[in-house]
Amino acid sequence: MTTADVPTQRGTPVGYGSMPRKEDERFLRGHGRYVDDITLPGMLHGAVLRSPHAHARIVSLDTSAAQAHPKVRAVITGRTLDGLDLAWMPTLSHDVQAVLATDKVRFQGQEVAFVVAEDRYAARDALELIDVEYEPLPPVVDATRALDADAPVIRDDVEGRTDNRIFDWETGDAAATDAVFANADVVVSQDMLYPRVHPAPMETCGAVADMDPVTGKLTVWTTTQAPHAHRTLYALVAGLPEHKIRVISPDIGGGFGNKVGIYPGYVCAVVGSIVTGKPVKWVEDRSENLMSTSFARDYHMHGEIAATRDGRILGLRVKVLADHGAFNGTAQPSKFPAGFFGVFTGSYDLRAAHCQVTGVYTNKAPGGVAYACSFRITEAVYLVERLVDVLAREVNADPAELRMRNLLRPEQFPYRSATGWEYDSGDYPRTLRTALEAAHYDDLREEQWQRRQRGELMGIGVSFFTEAVGAGPRKHMDILGLGMADGAELRIHPTGKAVLRLSVQTQGQGHETTFAQIVAEELGIPPDDIDVVHGDTDQTPYGLGTYGSRSTPVSGAAAAVVARKVRERARLVASAMLEVDPGDLEWEKGRFFVTGDPTSGATIADIAMAAHSDLDLPEGVEGHLDAETVYNPPNLTYPFGAYVCVVDVDPDTAQVRVRDFVAVDDCGVRINPMIVEGQIHGGLADGIGMALMQVMAFDEDGNHLGGSFMDYLLPTTMECPSWRLGETVTPSPHHPIGAKGVGESATVGSPAAVVNAVVDALAPYGVRHLDMPMTPAVVWRAMQGRPLRTDLAIT
Amino acid sequence: MRITVTVDGTRYTDEVEPRTLLVHYLRNQLGKVGTVVGCDTSNCGACTVHLNGQSVKSCSVLAVQADGGEVTTIEGLARDGELHPVQQAFQDNHALQCGFCTPGMIMQSLDLLSENPEPDEQAVREGLEGNLCRCTGYQNIVRAVRDAAERMRPGAGPEAERVGEATGTAATMGGGAE
Numbered sequence: 001m002t003t004a005d006v007p008t009q010r011g012t013p014v015g016y017g018s019m020p021r022k023e024d025e026r027f028l029r030g031h032g033r034y035v036d037d038i039t040l041p042g043m044l045h046g047a048v049l050r051s052p053h054a055h056a057r058i059v060s061l062d063t064s065a066a067q068a069h070p071k072v073r074a075v076i077t078g079r080t081l082d083g084l085d086l087a088w089m090p091t092l093s094h095d096v097q098a099v100l101a102t103d104k105v106r107f108q109g110q111e112v113a114f115v116v117a118e119d120r121y122a123a124r125d126a127l128e129l130i131d132v133e134y135e136p137l138p139p140v141v142d143a144t145r146a147l148d149a150d151a152p153v154i155r156d157d158v159e160g161r162t163d164n165r166i167f168d169w170e171t172g173d174a175a176a177t178d179a180v181f182a183n184a185d186v187v188v189s190q191d192m193l194y195p196r197v198h199p200a201p202m203e204t205c206g207a208v209a210d211m212d213p214v215t216g217k218l219t220v221w222t223t224t225q226a227p228h229a230h231r232t233l234y235a236l237v238a239g240l241p242e243h244k245i246r247v248i249s250p251d252i253g254g255g256f257g258n259k260v261g262i263y264p265g266y267v268c269a270v271v272g273s274i275v276t277g278k279p280v281k282w283v284e285d286r287s288e289n290l291m292s293t294s295f296a297r298d299y300h301m302h303g304e305i306a307a308t309r310d311g312r313i314l315g316l317r318v319k320v321l322a323d324h325g326a327f328n329g330t331a332q333p334s335k336f337p338a339g340f341f342g343v344f345t346g347s348y349d350l351r352a353a354h355c356q357v358t359g360v361y362t363n364k365a366p367g368g369v370a371y372a373c374s375f376r377i378t379e380a381v382y383l384v385e386r387l388v389d390v391l392a393r394e395v396n397a398d399p400a401e402l403r404m405r406n407l408l409r410p411e412q413f414p415y416r417s418a419t420g421w422e423y424d425s426g427d428y429p430r431t432l433r434t435a436l437e438a439a440h441y442d443d444l445r446e447e448q449w450q451r452r453q454r455g456e457l458m459g460i461g462v463s464f465f466t467e468a469v470g471a472g473p474r475k476h477m478d479i480l481g482l483g484m485a486d487g488a489e490l491r492i493h494p495t496g497k498a499v500l501r502l503s504v505q506t507q508g509q510g511h512e513t514t515f516a517q518i519v520a521e522e523l524g525i526p527p528d529d530i531d532v533v534h535g536d537t538d539q540t541p542y543g544l545g546t547y548g549s550r551s552t553p554v555s556g557a558a559a560a561v562v563a564r565k566v567r568e569r570a571r572l573v574a575s576a577m578l579e580v581d582p583g584d585l586e587w588e589k590g591r592f593f594v595t596g597d598p599t600s601g602a603t604i605a606d607i608a609m610a611a612h613s614d615l616d617l618p619e620g621v622e623g624h625l626d627a628e629t630v631y632n633p634p635n636l637t638y639p640f641g642a643y644v645c646v647v648d649v650d651p652d653t654a655q656v657r658v659r660d661f662v663a664v665d666d667c668g669v670r671i672n673p674m675i676v677e678g679q680i681h682g683g684l685a686d687g688i689g690m691a692l693m694q695v696m697a698f699d700e701d702g703n704h705l706g707g708s709f710m711d712y713l714l715p716t717t718m719e720c721p722s723w724r725l726g727e728t729v730t731p732s733p734h735h736p737i738g739a740k741g742v743g744e745s746a747t748v749g750s751p752a753a754v755v756n757a758v759v760d761a762l763a764p765y766g767v768r769h770l771d772m773p774m775t776p777a778v779v780w781r782a783m784q785g786r787p788l789r790t791d792l793a794i795t
Numbered sequence: 796m797r798i799t800v801t802v803d804g805t806r807y808t809d810e811v812e813p814r815t816l817l818v819h820y821l822r823n824q825l826g827k828v829g830t831v832v833g834c835d836t837s838n839c840g841a842c843t844v845h846l847n848g849q850s851v852k853s854c855s856v857l858a859v860q861a862d863g864g865e866v867t868t869i870e871g872l873a874r875d876g877e878l879h880p881v882q883q884a885f886q887d888n889h890a891l892q893c894g895f896c897t898p899g900m901i902m903q904s905l906d907l908l909s910e911n912p913e914p915d916e917q918a919v920r921e922g923l924e925g926n927l928c929r930c931t932g933y934q935n936i937v938r939a940v941r942d943a944a945e946r947m948r949p950g951a952g953p954e955a956e957r958v959g960e961a962t963g964t965a966a967t968m969g970g971g972a973e
Binding site: 020021023024025026027028029030031032033034036037039119120121200201202203204251252253254255256285286287507508509510674675677678679680681682683684685708709710714716717718720722723 | 812814819823826830831838839841878894916919921923924933937
C-alpha cells in the first residue's frame, strides 16, 4: 500500500522536492563515520564500573588489583574526581548529577569507577578486579510513594533536604477552571500512566576525548545532538577555556533525544585523557545505554475533563506526578520544568484549563525529556487524547465526531490557548476529515459492529494532535542561560559553489540534503553544489542543536534568511556589474536581470566571481559573497495531524495486531516530502512500540527490568503495518518559508491512536482505560478486570 | 591464535585472542568499520555480515570461527565503484536515515534475496525480522528490498541491474518533485 490511496491535499515542496539524500552514499557503502569508528594514535579505551544496587552507601572501594592489570593505564574513582572538583556536574535542569559516585549510589547502573586500558577487552576485564563494598539502603521505586513521610531521602548530598520533592509547577487559571468544572453537566476523570521508556538509538552514546598536552586543546568527538552547548558546558564543568575546546559530532546513529545531555562517561573520557595524556575512547554497550542514559516519559497523570451533556468540551484539570529519577537531568528550556506540557489543551477550543506538576526523585536513572517528546508534548497529547475518548464513552458519542465538534476552527488562528500558547496556524477539521475518509471510518464502525456480534475484538482509535516545536524565542526559552537562537553562515565560492554552516546536528533527519534545498530554492544553486557543514564547533556558528523538532523552525529559518542576505548582497554586486541601479534589477531563480531587458543579467555564479574580482563595488559593499545570521524565532511552530489506527485483538491470547494506520500530517510547507514521510514512518513505529511493547519497569529492590533488548522490546518489521500517509498544508505564517517542524509529530501523536484503538476493542469487557504497554499479559489482565501497574514488576 | 580469513576479497592472516568477536576483529584489526554494533544480546542485527555465503550476526561469532572462511561486509558490495542494486534501491526508496542499521540491513536483504528472489511483502518482513531499525519504520526498507528484487530478477537482463538510474522516487512517494 502506498501513500497514493490516501486522498490528500499536496503542497508544493521547496525547490527540489523529494530529491534523493546527499548523505546516503557514504552510509550505503559503510563509509559513515560514527564515534566508535574513530581511531587516534595511542588511543586508550575506557569502561565504566556500575552500581549493582539502586540505593546503597559506598563503604569502601579498592582499585589496587585493577591498577595492577598490565594493560590498565588509569583507574578513576569519585575520589579522583573530587580532587579535580569534577565528582558532580551541573545538569540541564539546574540540579547536579554525580559523575562518579562518592558517598552513595542512587540508581542501579550508576557510574562508580572508570578504567582506562590499552584495549576494550582489557578495560572490561579490569572492571571485574575492582572491589566495592556497599551497604544497601531502602530504595524509592514507586514514584507515588516518593513523598510519603517515611520515604528514604535520596538526595542527602544537599544540605538540609528532608524529602524527595524536586519542584511544583503549575500553569493555567485554577479558579476559572474550578468554576467551569463546578457548572459542567459532565465531569469525567481518569488516572493514566505514561510509563518510563527509552529512546534506544541504534548507536549508543560514546566519546573520544583527546586532550593535547602540548597545545592544551581538548577535542571531543562525541554523540551529541547539541555540540555547541556541550562545548560551553565542558568549559563550565571542567573549567577549561572555551576556545580551547573543540566538540565534534560526527555521523550519529540516531539520537531521538538520547544524545542531548552530557553523560558521566563523556566527562570520564575527558578526565581519562587529561590523566593519561592520550586520547581515550568510551563507548557504552546497550545495557548501559538503557540503564543509565536519558529515559523518557514516566508521568503519572490524573486528568479531568468537563463538558456539556451534548459533548462540548469546557475545561481540563490535570495533576501530574513526574518521576525524574535520582538526579534532575531533564533537558528542557530553563523556565519550563515540565517542558511544554502546558499545551495539554490540545486541539480543542475550551474555556479554562489548569495543570499542576510535581517532580520527584526516585532511585532510577535521570532523564525524562527524550524520545521525540518535544519537551513533554508526548505526555500532553496522550493525556488529552485519552480524556477525549473517555468523555466520548461517557456521553455516548463517536470519538471522531466528538473531536470534530470541538476542534479549533481555521478562523481562530492565531489562537491563544487557555494556558497561554499562541498556535500559529491550522485547519484541523480538514485534516481530520482527510484521515477519516482515508481510513473509511464509517465502514470500519459498521464492520466493528458486525464483528462484535461474532465475539471478535476489533478497535478503532483516533487521535488529533497539535505539536509545539521550534524552541524558541530567546526571551522565553534558554538552556542554562543560553538563548535558543541558532546561527547560519553561507559562503558562495568564486565559482558559484557554496558552503552552508549550521549549528544544528542531524542524527539521520537529512539536514545535509534539506538545508541545501532551502538555499537552492533561495539562490538557484543546485543542492549538489551546496555543502552543508555541521557538528564541529570550530567550524560552525553557535546554536543549540537538534532536538524538539527545532531544526526546520529555527535553523531552517536561519538558512533561508542568510541566503536572502546573500541575495541582497548579490543584487548590489550585480548592479555594479551591469551598471544599473539595484532597484532596476529583478530576481529570477539563480539570476538578476535588468528590468525590461531580460537578456542583460548575471547568474549567482557570475556575481560570485565578480565579487571576488577587481570590479569596483558600490560604497559600503565589501568584496566576496557571503553572509551570516542568527535567527531568533518569534514563536514556535504548531504542526498538527489526525491519526486513525485499527487493531484486532485475539480474544484467546490477548495479542494486539495493528491492522491499519492512517496518518495525515500537516507541517506547513514540506521541504522534501520523501524525507518528511520517512520521519513520520519512524515516529509511527515509535508509537506502536510504546503502546504495545516498550517499558522499563522496576522490581521492589529497584532492579531495572528492561535493561537489554531481551526485555526492552522494540518493534520489528513484524509489528509494524504498512503505514498510510496523507498530507494537508497549512503554512506557518511567521516562518520565512512557511515550514513547521515535523520530526517528532508521529511519535507524539501515534501512541494515543493505538491505545484508543485497543481500549475501543476491549469495550465489551467494560475496559475504559488501560496503561501502556499493551502486551498480551497486560491486555489479558485487563480483560479479567485485574489491570496491572505496568511500571512495577508483575506480582 | 593465528587465523586466515578472506574479507571482501582480501586475504588476512592475524593473531587474535580466542574470545575476540568477529565484529571487533573486522572493526578494530582490519579497520572495516562499516559493520557496526547496536546491542549486546544478538537482537539488533546491525553487525550482520556474510560468512561463507550466509548472513551471520558478527557479534555472535568468534573471529577464530571464521578461520579459513570468507567474509563479505557492506564495504565489499560495490563493484567497480558502482553501488550494488540493493544499495541503490535503498537510496532510491529512502530506506535509510541515520544509516546505522543500514549495512546490516543490506547484508541481510541480500541473504534473503538469495534464498527468495521474488519475496512478497510478508516474506520480506519475515526475512528482516532479525534487524532492528529505529528511524525508518521499516516500510521504505521493505519497498527497497522488493525494488531490488525486481532489479536483480533473473531474465530481467543487465538493464534491470544497471545502477545510477533513479527509479522515480518522487513518483512512488507521491512527492511532487519538479
